[in-house]
Amino acid sequence: xxxxxxxxxxxxxxxxxxxxxxxxxxxxxxxxxxxxxxxxxxxxxxxxxxxxxxxxxxxxxxxxxxxxxxxxxxxxxxxxxxxxxxxxxxxxxxxxxxxxxxxxxxxxxxxxxxxxxxxxxxxxxxxxxxxxxxxxxxxxxxxxxxxxxxxxxxxxxxxxxxxxxxxxxxxxxxxxxxxxxxxxxxxxxxxxxxxxxxxxxxxxxxxxxxxxxxxxxxxxxxxxxxxxxxxxxxxxxxxxxxxxxxxxxxxxxxxxxxxxxxxxxxxxxxxxxxxxxxxxxxxxxxxxxxxxxxxxxxxxxxxxxxxxxxxxxxxxxxxxxxxxxxxxxxxxxxxxxxxxxxx
Amino acid sequence: xxxxxxxxxxxxxxxxxxxxxxxxxxxxxxxxxxxxxxxxxxxxxxxxxxxxxxxxxxxxxxxxxxxxxxxxxxxxxxxxxxxxxxxxxxxxxxxxxxxxxxxxxxxxxxxxxxxxxxxxxxxxxxxxxxxxxxxxxxxxxxxxxxxxxxxxxxxxxxxxxxxxxxxxxxxxxxxxxxxxxxxxxxxxxxxxxxxxxxxxxxxxxxxxxxxxxxxxxxxxxxxxxxxxxxxxxxxxxxxxxxxxxxxxxxxxxxxxxxxxxxxxxxxxxxxxxxxxxxxxxxxxxxxxxxxxxxxxxxxxxxxxxxxxxxxxxxxxxxxxxxxxxxxxxxxxxxxxxxxxxxx
DNA sequence: GCCTCCGATGTTTACGTCAACATTTCTGAC
DNA sequence: GTCAGAAATGTTGACGTAAACATCGGAGGC
Numbered sequence: 001x002x003x004x005x006x007x008x009x010x011x012x013x014x015x016x017x018x019x020x021x022x023x024x025x026x027x028x029x030x031x032x033x034x035x036x037x038x039x040x041x042x043x044x045x046x047x048x049x050x051x052x053x054x055x056x057x058x059x060x061x062x063x064x065x066x067x068x069x070x071x072x073x074x075x076x077x078x079x080x081x082x083x084x085x086x087x088x089x090x091x092x093x094x095x096x097x098x099x100x101x102x103x104x105x106x107x108x109x110x111x112x113x114x115x116x117x118x119x120x121x122x123x124x125x126x127x128x129x130x131x132x133x134x135x136x137x138x139x140x141x142x143x144x145x146x147x148x149x150x151x152x153x154x155x156x157x158x159x160x161x162x163x164x165x166x167x168x169x170x171x172x173x174x175x176x177x178x179x180x181x182x183x184x185x186x187x188x189x190x191x192x193x194x195x196x197x198x199x200x201x202x203x204x205x206x207x208x209x210x211x212x213x214x215x216x217x218x219x220x221x222x223x224x225x226x227x228x229x230x231x232x233x234x235x236x237x238x239x240x241x242x243x244x245x246x247x248x249x250x251x252x253x254x255x256x257x258x259x260x261x262x263x264x265x266x267x268x269x270x271x272x273x274x275x276x277x278x279x280x281x282x283x284x285x286x287x288x289x290x291x292x293x294x295x296x297x298x299x300x301x302x303x304x305x306x307x308x309x310x311x312x313x314x315x316x317x318x319x320x321x322x323x324x325x326x327x328x329x330x331x332x333x334x335x336x337x338x339x340x341x342x343x
Numbered sequence: 344x345x346x347x348x349x350x351x352x353x354x355x356x357x358x359x360x361x362x363x364x365x366x367x368x369x370x371x372x373x374x375x376x377x378x379x380x381x382x383x384x385x386x387x388x389x390x391x392x393x394x395x396x397x398x399x400x401x402x403x404x405x406x407x408x409x410x411x412x413x414x415x416x417x418x419x420x421x422x423x424x425x426x427x428x429x430x431x432x433x434x435x436x437x438x439x440x441x442x443x444x445x446x447x448x449x450x451x452x453x454x455x456x457x458x459x460x461x462x463x464x465x466x467x468x469x470x471x472x473x474x475x476x477x478x479x480x481x482x483x484x485x486x487x488x489x490x491x492x493x494x495x496x497x498x499x500x501x502x503x504x505x506x507x508x509x510x511x512x513x514x515x516x517x518x519x520x521x522x523x524x525x526x527x528x529x530x531x532x533x534x535x536x537x538x539x540x541x542x543x544x545x546x547x548x549x550x551x552x553x554x555x556x557x558x559x560x561x562x563x564x565x566x567x568x569x570x571x572x573x574x575x576x577x578x579x580x581x582x583x584x585x586x587x588x589x590x591x592x593x594x595x596x597x598x599x600x601x602x603x604x605x606x607x608x609x610x611x612x613x614x615x616x617x618x619x620x621x622x623x624x625x626x627x628x629x630x631x632x633x634x635x636x637x638x639x640x641x642x643x644x645x646x647x648x649x650x651x652x653x654x655x656x657x658x659x660x661x662x663x664x665x666x667x668x669x670x671x672x673x674x675x676x677x678x679x680x681x682x683x684x685x686x
Numbered sequence: 687g688c689c690t691c692c693g694a695t696g697t698t699t700a701c702g703t704c705a706a707c708a709t710t711t712c713t714g715a716c
Numbered sequence: 717g718t719c720a721g722a723a724a725t726g727t728t729g730a731c732g733t734a735a736a737c738a739t740c741g742g743a744g745g746c
Contacts, residue, residue: 031734094450
């Protein structure tokens with residue numbers, strides 16, 4: 001006697017056919033109602049709607065994707081979700097995509113190895129996505145043979161323009177100039193720079209712009225210190241800067257490194273902003289609560305994300321590239337960590 | 344004269360049929376090769392593999408999902424991506440899910456309103472996901488009528504056990520006890536608490552455990568201050584605490600509020616840890632670089648995420664609930680912000 | 687009153703994949 | 717040499733949806 005024990009199989013949800021039968025119409029009519037077509041009699045529509053509610057009908061997105069050749073979802077390839085900027089951007093990308101009616105497929109790159117990156121692009125190919133937003137430092141990108149499925153719309157955030165894809169980014173150069181000029185305007189002889197990692201395009205653009213600003217103003221260009229975006233690396237650099245009494249103004253390439261820098265200066269008894277002025281970059285939420293509150297460059301991550309999604313959606317729907325890079329401006333936020341040099 | 348301008352339509356990629364034709368086999372054989380079945384002749388397999396490479400074949404996941412009734416993807420509903428813990432957890436969830444062969448569908452909840460939440464669950468229904476991980480404060484969850492599609496596997500992170508779903512979470516009570524006992528062990532008469540928002544289950548558990556620890560030790564229980572997780576709210580509370588000379592030890596419910604608290608204490612000339620000791624919660628990366636470096640409770644977000652994904656995948660594949668809540672332990676990290684009270 | 691046309695609705699089919707079953711080919715025992 | 721059985725490969729159909737086309741009924745023009 002075979003006990004008919006139903007195996008714990010995933011019960012498929014109700015389909016159009018179920019709704020159609022209950023409402024006494026054809027599946028096609030249900031489809032028309034589901035898609036908001038207006039060539040359906042009001043009474044029929046109500047009947048179908050009621051039937052949908054009754055059976056708990058949900059359109060099957062897999063079937064839709066198969067039928068239409070579009071999944072209404074975008075992939076977001078992101079490395080280093082723990083980095084502050086990427087997080088904010090991802091949040092905004094997800095919100096913007098949702099608002100545009102697209103789902104977000106998160107494709108993490110666990111580490112910076114080439115194989116991990118290749119794996120991510122591979123997985124991307126297996127996903128049904130209509131387009132891709134890449135949120136990785138560009139120099140890393142070049143290394144891997146980035147082979148998108150042919151004709152896949154792509155937008156790159158925070159990257160360089162070498163790639164053959166539309167690019168949206170914060171105007172790093174403008175921000176770095178703002179930071180540097182702020183310190184010079186306060187009367188400092190020159191500005192030291194604590195840069196981000198060398199393989200970051202954003203970092204190198206900030207660095208270049210800082211240097212150019214000093215040159216334009218006829219100031220000496222001090223040697224560059226290089227960190228890796230983390231507060232810990234900012235601390236290490238700060239220990240070295242604190243030992244040099246010539247240093248009166250430092251522009252750190254992000255707020256986190258500025259935090260470590262502040263700690264090192266405190267530890268070495270160098271007052272901020274009394275002895276040394278510090279400017280950060282990002283304006284992360286905590287920057288206002290640093291000790292002292294940090295003067296910094298505010299990035300508009302939401303704007304960057306929105307523009308990226310808009311560009312991608314347009315490319316998906318119209319098939320048009322906008323190879324014109326988009327640069328989103330920044331804003332100087334003056335707080336207590338900067339002051340004129342002590343005479 | 345109608346110019347036959349090809350509309351810029353999405354070209355569908357090559358399908359099994361294309362590969363099959365090129366390799367001179369049936370589509371089924373291609374399917375077997377694609378799925379790694381071993382009942383295929385080695386020579387045939389090679390021929391098919393070569394054909395796949397040549398035409399750039401990618402399995403169509405929509406068709407697979409339709410055929411198999413599974414999408415091999417999970418939805419992650421998250422509110423407040425900007426909050427530190429959620430970010431770390433999401434990162435780890437994505438990594439763990441990828442390792443388990445599941446894609447991640449990010450479903451953001453833009454704000455805390457009920458309609459936004461309902462919208463997220465609605466969108467979830469439209470997504471083809473095999474399971475869901477919910478990363479929202481629980482008290483918010485209760486309000487909305489959380490109506491999952493029938494039979495949808497769900498795991499809840501960082502929430503309470505009232506819901507009829509498996510729960511994985513950091514052991515908030517253990518962490519709060521660790522923090523409180525550390526301060527008491529240093530010799531403080533009692534410990535003040537700067538709690539998280541009232542509608543957060545994590546916050547209320549930390550608060551309850553702090554209070555219980557004080558009671559167990561026979562210490563007076565000071566009034567509670569309530570923040571909203573942000574550094575700014577920590578600062579506001581700090582101003583009030585700094586004004587009270589009785590306060591010698593404070594346990595802040597997260598590191599960000601502790602940061603604001605530190606700033607307020609500095610501003611009011613109260614030395615840390617000379618006059619006041621401070622303990623945080625989370626051990627965010629920056630905590631070691633606060634001034635002074637923050638003693639805090641380390642959470643293992645990666646562990647929480649991994650356990651959640653494992654539980655969900657098991658539920659998906661085996662159809663079994665584990666309603667036993669999982670609690671991941673924490674660890675006290677002693678840094679410079681705590682010391683014995685000044686005699 | 688007849689015919690046309692339009693709007694509402696139904697029927698058929700294909701999207702790409704893979705389980706189930708059918709067929710063919712090969713291996714080895716007698 | 718014959719035949720059973722296993723291994724390799726092919727054929728059919730269904731998953732849920734929606735475009736394309738077919739059908740039907742009624743409104744309006746003459």
